[in-house]
Amino acid sequence: xxxxxxxxxxxxxxxxxxxxxxxxxxxxxxxxxxxxxxxxxxxxxxxxxxxxxxxxxxxxxxxxxxxxxxxxxxxxxxxxxxxxxxxxxxxxxxxxxxxxxxxxxxxxxxxxxxxxxxxxxxxxxxxxxxxxxxxxxxxxxxxxxxxxxxxxxxxxxxxxxxxxxxxxxxxxxxxxxxxxxxxxxxxxxxxxxxxxxxxxxxxxxxxxxxxxxxxxxxxxxxxxxxxxxxxxxxxxxxxxxxxxxxxxxxxxxxxxxxx
DNA sequence: ATGTCACTTTACAAGTGA
Numbered sequence: 001x002x003x004x005x006x007x008x009x010x011x012x013x014x015x016x017x018x019x020x021x022x023x024x025x026x027x028x029x030x031x032x033x034x035x036x037x038x039x040x041x042x043x044x045x046x047x048x049x050x051x052x053x054x055x056x057x058x059x060x061x062x063x064x065x066x067x068x069x070x071x072x073x074x075x076x077x078x079x080x081x082x083x084x085x086x087x088x089x090x091x092x093x094x095x096x097x098x099x100x101x102x103x104x105x106x107x108x109x110x111x112x113x114x115x116x117x118x119x120x121x122x123x124x125x126x127x128x129x130x131x132x133x134x135x136x137x138x139x140x141x142x143x144x145x146x147x148x149x150x151x152x153x154x155x156x157x158x159x160x161x162x163x164x165x166x167x168x169x170x171x172x173x174x175x176x177x178x179x180x181x182x183x184x185x186x187x188x189x190x191x192x193x194x195x196x197x198x199x200x201x202x203x204x205x206x207x208x209x210x211x212x213x214x215x216x217x218x219x220x221x222x223x224x225x226x227x228x229x230x231x232x233x234x235x236x237x238x239x240x241x242x243x244x245x246x247x248x249x250x251x252x253x254x255x256x257x258x259x
Numbered sequence: 260a261t262g263t264c265a266c267t268t269t270a271c272a273a274g275t276g277a
Contacts, residue, residue: 009277010265034277036266061266062276108277116276148277161260203263203277212260247264250277 001097001258003029004235005144005217007105007200007251011035011066015043016245021238021253022050028070029096031103033146035064035089042066059089065103065145067094081134082126084119091127099225099258100135104145109166117166120148124175128182137183140224146200146251147218151176151186154194155215167214176218184220187256188232197234200251208239219256231257 004027008014011032022030030052035042039058047054052068057078067073073094080091085107093102104127109120135141149172153159162168180186188197198213207213219232232255237243239252 013265110276202261205261205263207261207263209262250264 001029001099002027003031003101003142003144003219003256003258004253005031005033005103005146005219005256006238006253007033007146007217007249009034009036009249009251011037011042011064013246014249015046017238017248019046019050020244021235022047022052022068025235025253025255027255029101030068031101031144032066032068033064033103033105034062035059035066036061037064055092055094057089057092063089063105065089065092065105067092067101067103069094069096071096080127080130082130084122084126090123099140099142102141102143102145104143104147106146106148108148109172111166112164112169121171121175124149124172128175128178131179132182137222138224139222141184141222142219142225142256143179143184143221144217144219144254144256146216147176148216149173149176150214150216151218154196155198156195157198157212157214162214167216179220183222185223185226187219187221187226187229188215188254190226190229191232197236198252199234199254201239203250217251217254219254225258228258229256230259231255 107120110116199217201208
Protein backbone atom coordinates (compact mmCIF):
# COMPACT_ATOMS: atom_id res chain seq x y z
CA UNK A 1 0.00 0.00 0.00
CA UNK A 2 1.23 3.48 -0.90
CA UNK A 3 0.04 6.39 1.23
CA UNK A 4 0.82 10.09 0.92
CA UNK A 5 0.15 12.75 3.55
CA UNK A 6 0.12 16.41 2.51
CA UNK A 7 -0.92 19.71 4.04
CA UNK A 8 -2.30 21.43 0.90
CA UNK A 9 -3.02 24.85 2.47
CA UNK A 10 -6.41 25.21 0.70
CA UNK A 11 -7.64 22.38 -1.52
CA UNK A 12 -9.25 24.96 -3.78
CA UNK A 13 -5.93 26.75 -4.44
CA UNK A 14 -4.14 23.40 -4.79
CA UNK A 15 -6.71 21.43 -6.82
CA UNK A 16 -4.61 21.18 -10.01
CA UNK A 17 -1.46 20.23 -8.08
CA UNK A 18 -3.37 17.65 -6.00
CA UNK A 19 -4.68 15.97 -9.16
CA UNK A 20 -1.17 16.02 -10.64
CA UNK A 21 0.16 14.43 -7.44
CA UNK A 22 -2.43 11.63 -7.68
CA UNK A 23 -1.51 10.96 -11.32
CA UNK A 24 2.25 11.14 -10.64
CA UNK A 25 2.32 8.79 -7.64
CA UNK A 26 -0.98 6.87 -7.97
CA UNK A 27 -1.11 6.39 -4.16
CA UNK A 28 -3.69 4.04 -2.67
CA UNK A 29 -4.43 6.64 0.01
CA UNK A 30 -3.95 10.42 0.10
CA UNK A 31 -4.39 12.14 3.47
CA UNK A 32 -4.96 15.89 3.10
CA UNK A 33 -4.87 18.62 5.74
CA UNK A 34 -5.87 22.31 5.77
CA UNK A 35 -8.61 21.95 3.17
CA UNK A 36 -10.18 25.28 4.17
CA UNK A 37 -13.52 24.23 2.64
CA UNK A 38 -16.79 22.84 3.96
CA UNK A 39 -17.88 19.30 3.05
CA UNK A 40 -20.29 20.67 0.42
CA UNK A 41 -17.57 22.64 -1.38
CA UNK A 42 -14.93 19.87 -1.26
CA UNK A 43 -14.25 18.82 -4.89
CA UNK A 44 -15.10 15.12 -4.39
CA UNK A 45 -16.18 14.52 -8.01
CA UNK A 46 -12.81 15.75 -9.33
CA UNK A 47 -11.11 13.02 -7.30
CA UNK A 48 -13.74 10.39 -8.01
CA UNK A 49 -12.99 10.88 -11.72
CA UNK A 50 -9.43 9.79 -10.93
CA UNK A 51 -10.66 6.66 -9.15
CA UNK A 52 -10.70 7.85 -5.53
CA UNK A 53 -13.37 7.55 -2.86
CA UNK A 54 -13.46 10.42 -0.35
CA UNK A 55 -13.98 10.78 3.39
CA UNK A 56 -14.16 14.49 4.19
CA UNK A 57 -14.28 16.35 7.48
CA UNK A 58 -14.37 19.91 6.20
CA UNK A 59 -14.66 23.38 7.69
CA UNK A 60 -15.21 26.65 5.85
CA UNK A 61 -12.14 28.87 5.76
CA UNK A 62 -9.86 26.97 8.17
CA UNK A 63 -8.67 23.48 9.11
CA UNK A 64 -10.41 20.57 7.35
CA UNK A 65 -9.03 17.07 6.66
CA UNK A 66 -9.82 14.37 4.10
CA UNK A 67 -8.87 10.85 3.11
CA UNK A 68 -8.91 9.84 -0.56
CA UNK A 69 -8.65 6.12 -1.27
CA UNK A 70 -8.66 3.86 -4.32
CA UNK A 71 -9.80 1.00 -2.08
CA UNK A 72 -12.90 0.89 0.06
CA UNK A 73 -12.80 2.70 3.39
CA UNK A 74 -14.73 1.33 6.35
CA UNK A 75 -15.57 2.71 9.79
CA UNK A 76 -15.03 6.31 8.70
CA UNK A 77 -14.88 8.56 11.78
CA UNK A 78 -14.62 12.33 12.15
CA UNK A 79 -13.03 14.00 15.17
CA UNK A 80 -12.18 12.16 18.40
CA UNK A 81 -13.68 11.71 21.83
CA UNK A 82 -12.33 14.28 24.28
CA UNK A 83 -11.28 16.88 21.67
CA UNK A 84 -11.14 20.22 23.57
CA UNK A 85 -12.17 22.04 20.36
CA UNK A 86 -14.64 19.64 18.70
CA UNK A 87 -15.92 22.40 16.39
CA UNK A 88 -12.54 22.44 14.61
CA UNK A 89 -12.21 19.82 11.83
CA UNK A 90 -8.81 18.27 12.56
CA UNK A 91 -9.16 14.47 12.49
CA UNK A 92 -10.63 11.94 10.05
CA UNK A 93 -9.99 8.19 10.24
CA UNK A 94 -10.85 5.12 8.17
CA UNK A 95 -9.82 1.49 7.82
CA UNK A 96 -8.16 0.57 4.50
CA UNK A 97 -6.90 -2.95 3.78
CA UNK A 98 -7.05 -3.79 7.49
CA UNK A 99 -4.98 -0.76 8.54
CA UNK A 100 -6.57 1.90 10.71
CA UNK A 101 -5.48 5.21 9.13
CA UNK A 102 -5.82 8.35 11.28
CA UNK A 103 -5.29 11.67 9.51
CA UNK A 104 -4.43 14.64 11.79
CA UNK A 105 -4.08 18.38 11.56
CA UNK A 106 -2.62 19.33 14.94
CA UNK A 107 -3.31 22.78 16.45
CA UNK A 108 -0.52 25.13 15.27
CA UNK A 109 0.06 26.91 18.59
CA UNK A 110 1.31 30.19 17.07
CA UNK A 111 3.94 31.02 19.73
CA UNK A 112 5.07 29.67 23.10
CA UNK A 113 3.29 31.43 25.95
CA UNK A 114 0.11 32.24 24.01
CA UNK A 115 -3.33 30.78 24.67
CA UNK A 116 -3.04 29.08 21.25
CA UNK A 117 0.06 27.26 22.47
CA UNK A 118 -1.65 26.17 25.70
CA UNK A 119 -4.53 24.82 23.59
CA UNK A 120 -2.04 22.94 21.43
CA UNK A 121 -0.63 21.13 24.49
CA UNK A 122 -4.13 20.34 25.79
CA UNK A 123 -5.14 19.10 22.35
CA UNK A 124 -2.08 16.83 22.10
CA UNK A 125 -2.80 15.49 25.62
CA UNK A 126 -6.40 14.72 24.64
CA UNK A 127 -5.28 13.09 21.40
CA UNK A 128 -2.80 10.89 23.27
CA UNK A 129 -5.45 9.87 25.81
CA UNK A 130 -7.83 8.96 22.97
CA UNK A 131 -5.18 6.92 21.14
CA UNK A 132 -4.31 4.99 24.31
CA UNK A 133 -7.97 4.43 25.20
CA UNK A 134 -9.34 3.44 21.79
CA UNK A 135 -6.38 1.75 20.07
CA UNK A 136 -3.99 -1.10 20.73
CA UNK A 137 -0.28 -0.95 19.81
CA UNK A 138 -0.54 -4.61 18.71
CA UNK A 139 -3.00 -3.65 15.95
CA UNK A 140 -2.06 -2.19 12.54
CA UNK A 141 -2.43 1.56 13.07
CA UNK A 142 -1.00 4.38 10.96
CA UNK A 143 -1.26 7.95 12.23
CA UNK A 144 -0.28 10.56 9.64
CA UNK A 145 -0.58 14.26 9.08
CA UNK A 146 0.64 17.72 10.00
CA UNK A 147 1.74 17.33 13.63
CA UNK A 148 3.03 20.92 13.84
CA UNK A 149 5.91 19.56 15.95
CA UNK A 150 9.50 18.82 14.88
CA UNK A 151 10.19 15.72 17.02
CA UNK A 152 13.90 16.40 17.66
CA UNK A 153 16.84 18.56 16.57
CA UNK A 154 17.48 16.43 13.46
CA UNK A 155 14.16 17.77 12.20
CA UNK A 156 15.24 21.43 12.27
CA UNK A 157 17.57 23.28 9.86
CA UNK A 158 18.98 25.43 12.70
CA UNK A 159 18.25 23.81 16.09
CA UNK A 160 19.94 26.60 18.06
CA UNK A 161 17.82 29.31 16.43
CA UNK A 162 14.64 27.28 16.95
CA UNK A 163 15.38 25.99 20.46
CA UNK A 164 12.32 26.38 22.68
CA UNK A 165 10.21 27.98 19.95
CA UNK A 166 6.76 26.88 18.84
CA UNK A 167 7.03 23.69 16.72
CA UNK A 168 10.24 22.72 18.60
CA UNK A 169 9.59 23.30 22.32
CA UNK A 170 10.25 20.57 24.89
CA UNK A 171 6.60 20.37 26.01
CA UNK A 172 5.47 19.63 22.44
CA UNK A 173 8.26 17.12 21.88
CA UNK A 174 7.32 15.32 25.10
CA UNK A 175 3.81 14.79 23.71
CA UNK A 176 5.22 13.22 20.52
CA UNK A 177 7.66 11.20 22.64
CA UNK A 178 4.82 9.73 24.68
CA UNK A 179 3.16 8.50 21.46
CA UNK A 180 6.44 6.79 20.50
CA UNK A 181 6.73 5.33 24.04
CA UNK A 182 3.21 3.91 23.69
CA UNK A 183 4.37 1.91 20.68
CA UNK A 184 4.33 4.06 17.57
CA UNK A 185 7.36 4.13 15.25
CA UNK A 186 8.42 7.25 13.32
CA UNK A 187 8.50 5.59 9.89
CA UNK A 188 10.75 8.12 8.19
CA UNK A 189 13.47 7.47 10.76
CA UNK A 190 13.54 3.81 9.72
CA UNK A 191 14.87 5.08 6.38
CA UNK A 192 16.88 8.18 7.13
CA UNK A 193 19.06 9.00 10.15
CA UNK A 194 18.95 12.74 9.44
CA UNK A 195 19.41 15.59 9.87
CA UNK A 196 16.44 16.19 7.58
CA UNK A 197 14.67 15.65 5.33
CA UNK A 198 12.24 18.51 5.95
CA UNK A 199 8.57 18.79 5.00
CA UNK A 200 7.73 22.45 5.67
CA UNK A 201 9.33 25.77 4.75
CA UNK A 202 7.85 29.16 5.66
CA UNK A 203 6.54 31.09 2.67
CA UNK A 204 8.38 34.17 3.90
CA UNK A 205 12.00 35.26 3.58
CA UNK A 206 12.75 32.78 0.78
CA UNK A 207 12.93 30.02 3.39
CA UNK A 208 12.63 27.15 0.89
CA UNK A 209 15.38 28.49 -1.34
CA UNK A 210 17.63 28.96 1.71
CA UNK A 211 16.95 25.49 3.07
CA UNK A 212 15.26 26.81 6.23
CA UNK A 213 12.99 23.82 6.73
CA UNK A 214 11.45 21.69 9.48
CA UNK A 215 10.05 18.15 9.52
CA UNK A 216 6.59 18.55 11.06
CA UNK A 217 4.63 16.16 8.82
CA UNK A 218 4.91 12.62 10.17
CA UNK A 219 3.81 9.05 9.60
CA UNK A 220 3.73 7.05 12.85
CA UNK A 221 2.97 3.34 12.68
CA UNK A 222 2.57 0.51 15.15
CA UNK A 223 5.12 -2.33 14.76
CA UNK A 224 2.70 -4.29 12.54
CA UNK A 225 2.83 -1.38 10.08
CA UNK A 226 6.51 -0.52 10.61
CA UNK A 227 7.64 -4.02 9.68
CA UNK A 228 5.85 -3.66 6.33
CA UNK A 229 7.43 -0.25 5.59
CA UNK A 230 9.79 -0.35 2.60
CA UNK A 231 10.22 3.32 1.69
CA UNK A 232 9.50 6.78 3.11
CA UNK A 233 10.42 9.93 1.24
CA UNK A 234 9.56 13.61 0.89
CA UNK A 235 8.40 14.82 -2.55
CA UNK A 236 10.46 17.98 -2.19
CA UNK A 237 9.93 18.99 -5.84
CA UNK A 238 6.25 19.62 -5.08
CA UNK A 239 7.30 22.55 -2.86
CA UNK A 240 8.96 24.32 -5.83
CA UNK A 241 7.04 27.20 -7.43
CA UNK A 242 7.93 25.86 -10.89
CA UNK A 243 6.96 22.21 -10.60
CA UNK A 244 3.21 22.39 -11.06
CA UNK A 245 0.19 24.47 -11.95
CA UNK A 246 -0.30 27.45 -9.65
CA UNK A 247 1.56 28.16 -6.44
CA UNK A 248 2.95 25.50 -4.08
CA UNK A 249 1.74 24.69 -0.60
CA UNK A 250 4.20 25.58 2.18
CA UNK A 251 4.36 21.81 2.92
CA UNK A 252 5.80 19.00 0.77
CA UNK A 253 4.04 15.60 0.56
CA UNK A 254 5.39 12.68 2.61
CA UNK A 255 5.22 9.39 0.69
CA UNK A 256 5.01 6.06 2.56
CA UNK A 257 5.26 2.63 0.92
CA UNK A 258 4.16 -0.54 2.71
CA UNK A 259 4.72 -4.09 1.55
C1' DA B 260 13.57 36.36 11.60
C1' DT B 261 10.66 37.00 7.91
C1' DG B 262 11.81 38.53 0.50
C1' DT B 263 4.23 34.99 1.79
C1' DC B 264 -0.16 33.02 1.07
C1' DA B 265 -5.11 32.27 1.63
C1' DC B 266 -8.90 33.17 4.11
C1' DT B 267 -12.93 36.36 5.80
C1' DT B 268 -15.66 40.50 6.07
C1' DT B 269 -19.06 43.47 3.50
C1' DA B 270 -15.13 44.31 -0.56
C1' DC B 271 -12.37 47.48 -4.15
C1' DA B 272 -8.50 47.02 1.87
C1' DA B 273 -7.44 45.27 6.47
C1' DG B 274 -7.25 41.78 9.89
C1' DT B 275 -6.31 36.86 10.99
C1' DG B 276 -3.91 32.54 11.03
C1' DA B 277 -0.45 29.89 9.52
